[in-house]
Amino acid sequence: MARPPRRAAGQRLALPLLCLLFQGATALLFAVFVRYNRETDAALWHWGNHSNADNEFYFRYPSFQDVHAMVFVGFGFLMVFLQRYGFSSVGFTFLLASFALQWATLVQGFLHTFHGGHIHVGVESLINADFCAGAILISFGAVLGKTGPAQLLLMALWEVVLFSVNEFVLLSLLGVRDAGGSMTIHTFGAYFGLFLSRVLYRSQLEKSRQRQGSVYHSDLFAMIGTIFLWIFWPSFNSAPTALGDGQHRTALNTYYSLTASTLSTFALSALVGGDGRLDMVHIQNAALAGGVVVGTSSEMMLTPFGALAAGFLAGTVSVLGYKFFTPVLESRFKVQDTCGVHNLHGMPGLLGAFLGVLVTGLATHEAYGDGLQSVFPLIAKGQRSAMSQAMYQLFGLFVTLVFASVGGSLGGLLLKLPFLDFPTDSQCFEDQIHWEVPGEQESEVQEPLRGEETDTQA
Amino acid sequence: MARPPRRAAGQRLALPLLCLLFQGATALLFAVFVRYNRETDAALWHWGNHSNADNEFYFRYPSFQDVHAMVFVGFGFLMVFLQRYGFSSVGFTFLLASFALQWATLVQGFLHTFHGGHIHVGVESLINADFCAGAILISFGAVLGKTGPAQLLLMALWEVVLFSVNEFVLLSLLGVRDAGGSMTIHTFGAYFGLFLSRVLYRSQLEKSRQRQGSVYHSDLFAMIGTIFLWIFWPSFNSAPTALGDGQHRTALNTYYSLTASTLSTFALSALVGGDGRLDMVHIQNAALAGGVVVGTSSEMMLTPFGALAAGFLAGTVSVLGYKFFTPVLESRFKVQDTCGVHNLHGMPGLLGAFLGVLVTGLATHEAYGDGLQSVFPLIAKGQRSAMSQAMYQLFGLFVTLVFASVGGSLGGLLLKLPFLDFPTDSQCFEDQIHWEVPGEQESEVQEPLRGEETDTQA
Amino acid sequence: MARPPRRAAGQRLALPLLCLLFQGATALLFAVFVRYNRETDAALWHWGNHSNADNEFYFRYPSFQDVHAMVFVGFGFLMVFLQRYGFSSVGFTFLLASFALQWATLVQGFLHTFHGGHIHVGVESLINADFCAGAILISFGAVLGKTGPAQLLLMALWEVVLFSVNEFVLLSLLGVRDAGGSMTIHTFGAYFGLFLSRVLYRSQLEKSRQRQGSVYHSDLFAMIGTIFLWIFWPSFNSAPTALGDGQHRTALNTYYSLTASTLSTFALSALVGGDGRLDMVHIQNAALAGGVVVGTSSEMMLTPFGALAAGFLAGTVSVLGYKFFTPVLESRFKVQDTCGVHNLHGMPGLLGAFLGVLVTGLATHEAYGDGLQSVFPLIAKGQRSAMSQAMYQLFGLFVTLVFASVGGSLGGLLLKLPFLDFPTDSQCFEDQIHWEVPGEQESEVQEPLRGEETDTQA
Structure with missing residues (x-):
């Protein structure tokens, strides 16, 4: 094969x-700034009286660990x-997520765990950093194949900051609930990537179309990626929630x-497919959209039926998006979305945010009992009604869309x-631009393995 | 390639x-009927005094999570x-197991956790539903490649009911011990599938033989499937046992x-293989048969030596089954067993049931101490002797074989x-019947990637 | 394709x-000798008053479980x-590790948990056995493709003994700290394999070069292997440490x-690669070298910055080793290292040992507080100064290199x-020597799937 x-x-x-x-800067x-927290520091942990348990x-x-597997195995494959x-x-x-984990530790740390002049790290910061990396990888999906690794690193540098600020505004300033990140991760990551892809629109992309399938x-x-994402998604949404029932x-x-x-x-894919055939x-x-759509509401008293209904809707919307909306997105809106992140993360993320608004608005002391304190602390304390918390949730979605669209657009300019x-x-x-690529087929073994040598051992 | x-x-x-x-029905x-249980409900969990731990x-x-990985990654790949x-x-x-998880939640729920008019769900019901899905997938292995997805869904609809009833009869009515499911999962799933495959026997299957390898x-x-099944099998057998030492x-x-x-x-494969070569x-x-064979007895005081002996026997029987019995099964008994589930789940499942009878019969108060209560509560309470418990175990196997054979045969008729x-x-x-299948090889990149464009960036 | x-x-x-x-002997x-320990035995666990938690x-x-996945999925793939x-x-x-797990249970058991005439097993012995299997697989990497499975089993028989004795000398006799095994696993496994490969040097290996890529x-x-090793390495290093903060x-x-x-x-691969291309x-x-290099020191108060610096250095050294040292290793030292274990485990293992010496020498009561007892019990008890503990660490590396080099050389003779x-x-x-290998491509489906049959169902 000819070399570029x-x-x-x-x-x-x-x-x-x-x-x-980047590595030099984060190391510095x-x-x-970065120190062990109370749970990882030998002296602090042994100071006072805890059980190791x-x-x-x-x-x-x-x-x-399940989240970590999703980020690297799931998104990667x-x-x-x-x-x-x-x-x-x-x-x-692998590269982007590794950088994002370090950089997110710093940016999120400054916003969330900075006290006494230091950022304090433990398993919760690891989870948060992995969540941020997840959002970066969602954006990566929109521009997959059309960007070089240096561009992507620069994207990650910028996106991690915006992600963390948006997350901080929602979770800390607005008191929005979004454990599994329907808004902060999926909606943000998807629309950031889509706006970025819009700015990098290529009118001549058909020159590479033969490799796009x-x-x-x-x-x-x-x-492999799909299944690992699917099986571990329950861990993803539950990793940062309140302990116990939450x-x-x-x-x-x-x-x-x-x-x-x-x-x-499966139902929709067969219905919209040629001659009833399923589309990989x-x-x-789309089968993963059920994880996205309950990102906000799964820690709430959604009910098992609610979970089924939400998942069903998300899968439906996602398949229809792949079939009917992705082509329009390119032809009408000049957004080239390689992996269809709009269908997997964008629309299901929006749905998830709205579902969160709905389930929040329906929250009652009866349904949550004393558990209200864990899920809706501001309602439990009487600072907000369920309805006002729901409005905050809605406003959080709006903020996220602003951050994602403006940030993604600026990111696109940066990548130019x-x-x-x-x-x-x-x-x-095409891998060959960035990698030493071996041949596709193993070298033919033309001659039989030589028998006369079977006893000439070293 | 020509289209069908x-x-x-x-x-x-x-x-x-x-x-x-099916989705509409289960959602309804x-x-x-389905409600959170005490451990997943916000109000119930916070009512009373528990530590989150x-x-x-x-x-x-x-x-x-390990079981979940086995079902979707392990069986799938x-x-x-x-x-x-x-x-x-x-x-x-993916499809079958997803449906089975919902449907099993209902059927098992009605039989096991139904009180106050509701089924109550938590991590134990998730595990039980995954176990049921495992049995469905074992049966799928027997008819792999010879059934359409709608047929398989119908099979799952029927098999989940029978699985759950058989499980209920054994565990709840007969007081049989079968934590890892040598009987309820492996024996049941295998013989259900084999009888079903018998009813669907195809005398002209050689028309598709060229694709069967x-x-x-x-x-x-x-x-990938094998190794994930293998590493996580210890979690499979131990997922539903008594906590602690169990x-x-x-x-x-x-x-x-x-x-x-x-x-x-490895030993047997090389011994029976052509010129000592191993067979994939x-x-x-067969390397997985060690997990199947201790499904019943691994929670008991089997001893580490007992585990080795059982595993060794199971691997041996399984390889010999692949080599010598599978051809006979087709030619004499008209059972076409695509994956050889008789060798991996059927015979090792039977062996596992017998091993369970043996180890149960040998149970003593000396060996189990106060732990007898967890493993054999009826013996601990003096309601049964070890020998009578062993007889119940044996009877449980008989019941399982009846359910599997009758159920599988009826299932076969249903699928017609x-x-x-x-x-x-x-x-x-052949995938092409059910899927849009892309070409096997990447499109040839005939021309070199064009160099004159390297600076014409968007 | 012609058969050998x-x-x-x-x-x-x-x-x-x-x-x-081997199976007969270990079963005997x-x-x-092998018995359940206090945590796995029904009677012992229920004797006295514990919470199951x-x-x-x-x-x-x-x-x-993460370690287990690394050994079988990670190393395997x-x-x-x-x-x-x-x-x-x-x-x-799969074969080597399965045998090594049994055999290591015995050899490590005799050295570590033998009392009352019995070896006592539980999850800690499982972890230790998996660690030993890891070292065997590192050595396997050096001779990959150039040895038969019977040779490899014999290597495992011998190496498990040496590994366990070396581990016992370091951890139990010398009081060396090496939780994640920079010395006991990586340095030992790599140099054992390299010396063994030296003894088995093949001057005519170019006869098989066409298949070496x-x-x-x-x-x-x-x-798949890389990513699973990478994500689970934190579990590997932390599996055997002190509980809690450790x-x-x-x-x-x-x-x-x-x-x-x-x-x-990524940085170094692009720098040393042709035209800036990355090398798979x-x-x-090399991306995994960061796990190896902190094997000794990651349980210590390395600081997050220290971890970054160590990982950066290890990745750098490893890439440079692949690029510049592996060819020299073969041409000058007659060591053929198929997987480059010298670059992934050898040099990073040595670096990890030195880093352990350094971090140990810097240990203070201020930094560790009461946690000093868990990490450096001999310093906490006042039996050693930090400096003398550091010298013991260094001596441990020396002992490891002696065991590995002498043991690997003898192992090479054994394999002849x-x-x-x-x-x-x-x-x-070439797989064909040991396996029944199917064709590389699926059989061509020359004729269209026949339509006239679509309604002739069984």
Whole structure:
């Protein structure tokens, strides 16, 4: 296979220099600001009287590990569906998320756990950083195949800041509830990526169209991503909730929502497909919409039926989006959305936010008992009525959309900086631009393995 | 590649209509009957004085997640070994299990946790539903490639009911012990599937034989399934046991049993293989028999040696079954067992039931101490002797075989209903019947990536 | 594809006979020596007054499961990168590790938990056995493709003994701290394998060179291994540490170290690559060096900055090793290191040991408070100064290198025993020697699926 031509020095060096620069900067900031928290510091933990069993680690680490698997295995492999972009999909996921974890530790830390001049880290900050990385990867899905790794690092630099500020405004300033991130993660990540993709619109993308589809094996690899996202989504939504019933109920609601989005995805995919055939794109993506749609409400008293209904709706909307809206998005709105993040994260995220508004508005002391304190502390304290909390939830969605759209647009301008590794229109969706790629087939073993040698051992 | 001919409307619509119908029905039943239990309900949990650490979630959720991974990743990918049926293997696993989780929640709920007019759900019901889904997927393995998704949904509808009733008869009425389901899951699932496959016998299946084998990459995908099943099997068997030593001992016994079945599988595969070569079918399947065979007894005082011996035996029997019995099963008994579930689940399940009888019969107050209450409550209370408990275990196996054989046969008749999506003899083991399938190879990139464009950035 | 010639009976039988012999021997030893410990025995656990929540199972089992996934999924798939050796990579990993788990239970048990004439097993012994299996698999990486499975079993038999004795000398006799095994696992496993590979040096290996590289899909399979190793490494290092802050801090340090090694790996890979392209070998391996390098020090008060710095350094050294040192290792030192374990485990392991010396030497009562007792019990008791503990750490590294080099060399001689299944120079890196291998491509479906049959259902 012919090699692409040699690149300019700037393009070749953009990635390594950004990696070194960013790593140097975060390391420096870590040295100055980041410290163990009470649960990870040897002296602080042993000061006072705790049982080891009380350490937050035992309540959250198993969920954290599931989230971690979703970010790296789930998102990474989900995007491997492209036939010639597998190395980049899983590799850049790896790179972007690794940087985002460090950078989010800092930015979120300054906003959430900064006291005494230091950021304090433990398993909760790990979970929060992974959540932020998840949002970055959602945006990555929108521009997959059309951006170089240095561009993506720059995107992550900018997006982590906006994500963290938006999250801070919602959760800390507005008192919005959004444990599993229907708004802060999915809506934000999707619309940030879509606006960014709009700014980077390529009118000549058909030059790379022949590589934009999947092949049989790449679809199976992508299913690894899908299934790991699907099975661990209950842990994702429940990882940061209140302990006890909160974490338990969140996982349970998410589980049921996902089963329903899977059934509606299969139903709709067969209904809209040619001759009733199922489409792998739908199964790989829309079946997950049930996790997105209960991101806000799964910690609430959604009821198992509510979870099923929400999941069913989300799967339906998502398949219809892939079938009918994605083409319009490109032709009418000039948004090229490689992975269809609008269908998997955008619309289900919006639905999830509205569902959160609804379920919040219906909250009563009867339904939550003393548990109201954990789920809606401001209502429990009498500072807000359920209805006003619901309005805050709605306002949180509005804020998120503003941050995402303005931030994504500015991000798109940033990625047009000339020294970056922007692939040309005919180089999109192609690993060879960024990677040493081996041949596709194993070398033919023309001759039989030689028998005369079977006894000539070393 | 030539497309299969257009299907009749009934066949095209069978899948989406069943999905919508089943989802609608379960959602309705959820609305009427399913409620949070004490551990997932905000008001109930906060009523009274618990530490959050006491919530069942923290004792069972990590094991649940492993079970969940086994059901969707393990079973799904294990069946990807077929060269042209990977989408269906992993996709229909996804569909069937999603439906089974909802439906099992209802049927098991009516039988186990129904009080005050409601079914109460929490992590234990999630585990039980996943177990039921596991049995459905075992049966799926017997008919893999020879049934359409609508047929499979109908199978699941019927099998979930029988599974749950059989489980209820054994565990609740007969007081049988079967934590990891040697009887209730493996024996039941395997023989249900085999009898069903018998009824659906195809004398002309050789028309599809050329697609019934694996290719190099499909075998590697299948190993993903094998390895995830193998590593998480200790969690499977221990997920529903008594807490403390019970869960701990069960995991440990299963771990050792699996190492032994792996060693005996490699030994036997090389011994019966051509020129001493190993057969991937054996490694992918028989190595797992050690998990099946201790399903009943691993919560008991089996001893680590007992676990090794049981695993060794199971691996041996399983490989010999693949080599010598599967061909006979088809030629003499007209049972076409695509995945060899008789060898992985059927015979090792029977062995596991017998092992359970033996270990139960040997139970003493000396060996179990006060732990007897957890493992054999009826013996501890003096209501049964060890020997009579052993006889109940044996009777439980008999009941299971009756349910499985009668149920599977009736299930086979059900699947012959004319409006279903039954593939013809020459369409078996072929994804194209059910899926939009992309080409196998990535499109050739004939021209070099064009260099003259490297600076024409958007 | 032509079949290799028929093998001699000795070669064909070496594998099954060794499997049966080894399994028989360990089963016998299990029967005589291995018993449940206080946490897994029904009578012992229920004797006295514990809460079930105190059972070690709940503190360590989730971490154990992650370690178990790393050993079987991580190591297994990481080595699938070879184009024609995927079955062997994942299959022999499966076999070797299964045997090693049993055998390590015995050898480690005799050294660590032998009292009253019995070895006592529970989740900690499972973790320790998995750690030992990890070291065996590291050594396997050095000789991957150049050894038969019977040879490898013999290697495991010998290496498990040496590993366990070395571990006992370090941890129990010298009081060295090495929770995540920078020395006992990585340095030992790597140098054992490298010395063994030296003894088995093949001057004619170029006869198999055409199969020594990867293909596109095999690199994606290998990334499954990489990512699972990467995400679960925090659990690996923290699995055996002191509970509470110790386990929590270890996981956190490892997490940050890995993000830094990933960034430095991408930076360096692009810098040393042709035209700035990334090399999959680096990403698959060097990005993991951050887990190795903090194996000793991550339980200590390394600080988050220290973790980043260590990971950055390890990734850098590892990439440079792949690029510049591996060729020299073969040409000058006659060491053929298939997977580059010297770069992933050898050098980062050494660095990790030195880092442990440094961080130990800096330990103060102020920094650790009462937690000093958990991390450095001998310093806390006043039996050693921080400096003398540091010297013991250094001496531990020396001991490890002696065990590994002498043991690996002797192991190489052992593997030259004539009755073994040593592949010839032209048979290396080829599955067909050991496995029944199906064709690479699915059989062509020449004819369209026949339409006239669509209604001839069974």
